[in-house]
Amino acid sequence: MDPVVGIDIGGTAIKAGRLGPQGEPQPAAARPTLIENGAADLCDRLADWARELGARAPLGIGVPGVFAPGTRTLVESPNLPALEGCDLRLEVAQRLGWAPECIAIDNDANVAALGEARLGAGRNAGDLAMVTLGTGVGGGFVFGGQIFRGGLGQGAEVGHLFVHDRERCDEPCGCGRWGCLESFASATAAMRRARRAGLTDDLSALCAAAREAPGPARELLVAIGEDLGRGLAQVLVLLDPPTFVIGGGFGAALDTLLPGIRAGIAERDFAQRHPQIVAATLGADAGWIGAACLAQSEGVRAN
């Protein structure tokens, strides 16, 4: 099997690498996104880097944001607004002299879920839902070995599940609505809740304190876990995934969140399920690995 290149575009850094002949990940050193130089410059650099990595079609790309229904044009990308209105797949394909179908593109959370499903925490797990706890809360579902996108390609936005009435909210979600899971369980929300409770907002120190002894730090992480569990329970009720993979920077605190998550699920799941809840294992490589996996399954080879 030819090596396949995957690229994961983040707000500040781009990660890329190749899956070797046996599917072994060969990561390259990350590069800065430099979105301030504009979309065209970014597309130039993506195409150059793909060539440097020896990319032959198909190539996979992950990018944060939402695509217009039925298209590969980004309509909303809060971290990379300069890409809104850009058909990144077409732009990069043109620079490489390829047909657009030679590039498989999807949002970053979806490709990360596919990476974990194929080569990470979910490799023997079957169907799974991945939830990423970072600046926001991202979601990606892999069912039957493939990304589940919903009818118009805008599904799996777990971060905007409703978990609490407005009276329980400190501030609105980034989407402008009140009560979304993201405003209770993202890394950003955890830091805000810690500050309000008079605790350290250094998440690793907070988690260390929670592990060490009962007290306010542990209580806060249980409370955040419960809110996350209320969200996961809704995913269970609708889609019944047997496994949840928890990733993102704050996902490293899964051990301290887990008692709360179980309690939140027990509170809301009528069927009292006990899904597997495991930590992601690919870390920051999940996105480019998943993008390469997507290219293997959906990208078209060049003639």
Ligand SMILES: [Zn+2]
């Ligand atoms: Zn929201």
